[in-house]
Amino acid sequence: MLAAVINFPGSNREQDAIMALERAMGRKPQVIWHGDSALPKTDLIVLPGGFSYGDYLRTGAMAAHSPIMREVVDRAKKGVRVLGICNGFQILCETQLLPGILLRNSKLKFVCRRVKLRVENAESDFTRLYKQGQEIDVIVAHGDGNYFASDDTLNHLEDNRQIAFRYCDNPNGAARDIAGIFNNGRTVLGLMPHLEDAVEPMHGSTDGAALFDSIVRALQ
Amino acid sequence: MKIRVNVMLKEGVLDPQGKAIGHALATLGFKGIDDVRAGKVIELDIAETSPDKAKEVAKKMAEKLLANLVIEDYSVSVL
Numbered sequence: 001m002l003a004a005v006i007n008f009p010g011s012n013r014e015q016d017a018i019m020a021l022e023r024a025m026g027r028k029p030q031v032i033w034h035g036d037s038a039l040p041k042t043d044l045i046v047l048p049g050g051f052s053y054g055d056y057l058r059t060g061a062m063a064a065h066s067p068i069m070r071e072v073v074d075r076a077k078k079g080v081r082v083l084g085i086c087n088g089f090q091i092l093c094e095t096q097l098l099p100g101i102l103l104r105n106s107k108l109k110f111v112c113r114r115v116k117l118r119v120e121n122a123e124s125d126f127t128r129l130y131k132q133g134q135e136i137d138v139i140v141a142h143g144d145g146n147y148f149a150s151d152d153t154l155n156h157l158e159d160n161r162q163i164a165f166r167y168c169d170n171p172n173g174a175a176r177d178i179a180g181i182f183n184n185g186r187t188v189l190g191l192m193p194h195l196e197d198a199v200e201p202m203h204g205s206t207d208g209a210a211l212f213d214s215i216v217r218a219l220q
Numbered sequence: 221m222k223i224r225v226n227v228m229l230k231e232g233v234l235d236p237q238g239k240a241i242g243h244a245l246a247t248l249g250f251k252g253i254d255d256v257r258a259g260k261v262i263e264l265d266i267a268e269t270s271p272d273k274a275k276e277v278a279k280k281m282a283e284k285l286l287a288n289l290v291i292e293d294y295s296v297s298v299l
Binding site for chain 1: 234236240
């Protein structure tokens with residue numbers, strides 16, 4: 001299995017994503033610079049957290065139009081698995097690989113703390129090693145995590161079981177407590193919490209490890 | 221030609237920044253503030269002599285990048 005982490009100017013959690021992938025895969029993923037227009041062969045693309053392009057204009061908006069993202073969108077449409085974490089989720093929304101958008105947190109404060117999530121759909125390549133309804137301990141660290149979409153879109157997400165994770169105690173005002181969603185085919189996952197920072201005992205929780213183990217097992 | 225693109229959150233989309241500005245204004249003693257909405261102004265200087273064409277280009281820019289139509293409306297004016 002091959003994985004690639006895309007590095008944008010302003011990404012700052014790419015090392016965390018690389019380490020979480022390495023732990024699950026047994027080898028390092030490739031790291032691709034945003035200015036590259038060619039993406040090597042890969043089974044999984046990870047867009048890491050951070051503040052790409054300083055969050056100028058809207059979070060993720062500039063990165064969504066960087067040369068490498070055209071290639072990422074193409075691959076995603078061909079079924080290559082894509083995982084966007086935090087800023088990566090914001091980028092996926094701006095490219096419209098995922099519906100909706102992440103707004104400023106409702107209380108305007110950057111939130112950095114532990115949260116509990118509920119696994120809403122354990123039937124996907126990303127979540128199979130979780131139990132349906134399982135509650136997991138992870139962290140969030142973001143200023144713009146307030147998921148927003150039209151009521152029609154939200155209803156469609158619910159009906160089509162595209163909600164992957166919900167907050168048990170909503171930290172940012174996200175619509176319907178949404179912390180992470182899949183695309184229609186459940187081949188693309190975007191989520192705000194940093195599950196890559198809950199994979200080793202020293203992180204204080206290892207509840208994020210199953211996400212990386214799930215996707216690695218699915219693609220091997 | 222100079223073009224101005226105004227980007228505003230759509231009606232009904234919560235604008236916490238506008239709310240915070242409203243609170244701050246009230247704290248400063250300004251009375252009777254019903255609502256405050258904050259948006260963005262983007263000024264472009266583009267190599268185009270026809271105002272209609274320039275507006276057309278700016279609209280495309282707004283729809284592709286400057287505004288996110290899920291939450292924002294935009295308007296284009298020639299300066």
